[in-house]
Amino acid sequence: MDGAGSGYQNERTQGWAEMPMLALPQKAALRAAIADDKNPERAEGYDLLRTRILAGTAAQDWTRIGITQAKGSALAAPLTALNLALSEARRPARRVVLIDLDIARQPVLARLGAAPPTPRPGRGAVWHGQRLTDRLALLTIAAPAVEAATLLLSEAFQADLMQRLASLAPDITILHLPAMLAGDAGLAALPLCQTVLLAIDGRADTAPDLRACERRIGETRPILGLFLHDAEV
Structure with missing residues (x-):
């Protein structure tokens, strides 16, 4: 038992250590939206969100939380996902993986001021892993945008994830x-x-948009809640 546990921990540690670090942006326009110790007032809001929702997920033994929005042009979901991940990673002895499944746009990388991975013809989906902190990893996928839905539905992709x-x-x-x-x-x-x-997105989403989203999500997965993103950022 001890040997197996040690091997597992070594594999886990190696997987994290092999990922390069991606520094959080320093440009004011990008930095203002990131909730970390340099932006404590914003960080406090996401800490409250974390505490509220993770109590419910723990009770249900849920460990994979999806975050989405109504329209593709908004920043509500990618910023919520990024800042919630940063908040959870601030807890002691917690490791968090953030995966951007918006293959066509890769908005999480954009909010970090990083270039998205470039798809390579004939290679299918190529995974990229980077650490934002010692306990927060970001995984992104390079694949043709037109193949995004087909890829996400693929059993091979799901097994790989x-x-x-x-x-x-x-x-x-x-x-x-x-x-x-x-x-x-x-x-x-x-x-x-x-x-x-x-x-x-309080400035763009309408009540019919939200009802349509709730119907689509509710047919497949339970809705954890609705979060009004700060649309001024």
């Missing part, structure tokens, strides 16, 4: 999903999470 999570063994996984009302990629991603938080 679960294998990667098994090797990293995070305490919680946050999956940023494509927008629910922009094509079918968002629907295709729903089975990869256990519950979904719907982020709302």
